Amino acid sequence: MKILVTGGAGYIGSVLVPELLKAGHKVRVLDSLIYNQNPLLLHFIDENFEFIKDDIRNVEAVKKAVAGVDVIIHLAAIVGAPACKRDPKLAEEVNYTGTVNIVNACTDSQKFFFASTGSVYGKVEGICTEDIPTNPLSEYGDTKLRAEQAVMQAGNAIAYRFATAFGLAPRLRLDLLPNDFVAKALREKYLLIYDKDFKRTFVHVRDIVRAYIFGIEHFDAMKNEVYNVGSEKMNRTKEEIANLVRERIPFEIEYAEKGIPDPDQRDYEVSYQKIARHGFDTEISLEKGIQELIDGLNALPEQGRFSNV
Ligand SMILES: NC(=O)c1ccc[n+]([C@@H]2O[C@H](COP(=O)([O-])OP(=O)(O)OC[C@H]3O[C@@H](n4cnc5c(N)ncnc54)[C@H](O)[C@@H]3O)[C@@H](O)[C@H]2O)c1
Incomplete structure (x- = not known):
């Protein structure tokens, strides 16, 4: 399959992209490299790897990145409560508007995975199942929740609410x-x-990668639902x-x-x-x-x- 990974040069992406290539997929990464990181350099020699250095806020770049792929794994974001608190305008533009840009560029047949977070729950009494009311406490949780809702409304999508990775x-x-x-x-x-x-x-970053590979294999049975991903x-x-x-x-x-x-x-x-x-x-x-x-x-x-x- 041909897979677009936005934010593929981030913490999760840098483990996910090599595994997708290893599984035989063609992988295109769209990442603006905001931390001056270069974890994917080894893959430029691979003809199944393509890298676009651009921003999900750029509608034209998003359209080009989305064109022709079967699956979109959307990871790009300003990640974590402190990073979003430091620049709430950027968090809104990237986490919410950037996600809407990708949703708008997709066709109905493209399979969409949204990287959501347990931060959408906030401080709750009792146990968080996917259908309890959400109550985000931070800009991070709030922007990610609205982005998740935009993705799920468009359909043909799976949202994974990840535990904190390690x-x-x-x-x-x-x-x-x-x-x-x-x-x-x-x-x-x-x-x-x-x-x-x-x-x-908590969830190990390699188990997050396994969840994506599992989701690609079981997409039709799992689609149009939100899932917590971690372990009790x-x-x-x-x-x-x-x-x-x-x-x-x-x-x-x-x-x-x-x-x-x-x-x-x-x-x-x-x-x-x-x-x-x-x-x-x-x-x-x-x-x-x-x-x-x-x-x-x-x-x-x-x-x-x-x-x-
Ligand atoms: N790591 C966790 O514990 C965790 C938990 C729950 C959910 N998530 C979600 O998983 C995703 C990936 O998280 P991560 O830990 O890998 O974060 P990360 O910060 O390491 O990676 C984010 C990537 O997005 C890129 N990026 C940022 N703004 C961009 C923009 N405007 N355009 C294009 N690329 C941009 C960055 O350069 C970076 O490579 C995020 O959506 C996050 O909300 C992560």
């Missing part, structure tokens, strides 16, 4: 909670944690994540009762039963991913652009 990737992000905890534990030997009992939910085994508190890291490396943890609270006030538990009913489950545990991060970050320079903020 694990190594060619374009690494250390601003994701497990990655951040491991980096601070290794480098600063100290971690200050607000709201330690807040429950969050990885609904964990921040304190539990910190302890998983401390079982492997020594460092000091301080729990803050007062002071500046975490700006990301998500505290939620998520059900992954809907996608499980189609036969999808994650494979990589937090324990395994944390060990991978410890080993990998030891081999990484301390300086570098490994964050969206």
Whole structure:
């Protein structure tokens, strides 16, 4: 199949694109490279790989990128509550309007995957299934939710609401909670944690890639629905994540009762039963991913652009 991956040079894209090529697909990436990253350089030699350096806010560039592909995996976004808070106008233009540009450029027969987020739920009581009311707390969650709605209204689409990703990737992000905890534990030997009992939910970046490959294979049975993607085994508190890291490396943890609270006030538990009913489950545990991060970050320079903020 011919697949367009917007934002294919990002954290998830840099793991997804090589796997799609390996599976025999032709892959076109549309990415404006806002972090000056270059994780896909090795693929330029591959005749099944095509790269367009442009912006999803550019309607003409979007039309060209979408033309002739069978599947669109839309990842491009300003990602995370802090990055969106820093520039809410940009977040609106990219996350919402950019998505609408892609939707408008698509034909009815093109299969659309939207990368949504658990951030659309906000702070909720009880367990998040896909049909509870959404209550985003941040510009990030709000722009992503409206974009998700635009995609689903157009049809022939699947929206995946991902848990927080973790694990190594060619374009690494250390601003994701497990990655951040491991980096601070290794480098600063100290971690200050607000709201330690807040429950969050996680998924390894390679399981996100598996979810896309699964979705392409099962599109007709799954289409026109929203799915949480993660694992109930990885609904964990921040304190539990910190302890998983401390079982492997020594460092000091301080729990803050007062002071500046975490700006990301998500505290939620998520059900992954809907996608499980189609036969999808994650494979990589937090324990395994944390060990991978410890080993990998030891081999990484301390300086570098490994964050969206
Ligand atoms: N990583 C997570 O934990 C997570 C969780 C839930 C959902 N998601 C969603 O998955 C997608 C990918 O996330 P990620 O972690 O890989 O983020 P990322 O920031 O690493 O990647 C985003 C990519 O989009 C590109 N981009 C940004 N603005 C663009 C524009 N205007 N035009 C073209 N390209 C642009 C960036 O250059 C980057 O390569 C996002 O849509 C995000 O909302 C991620």
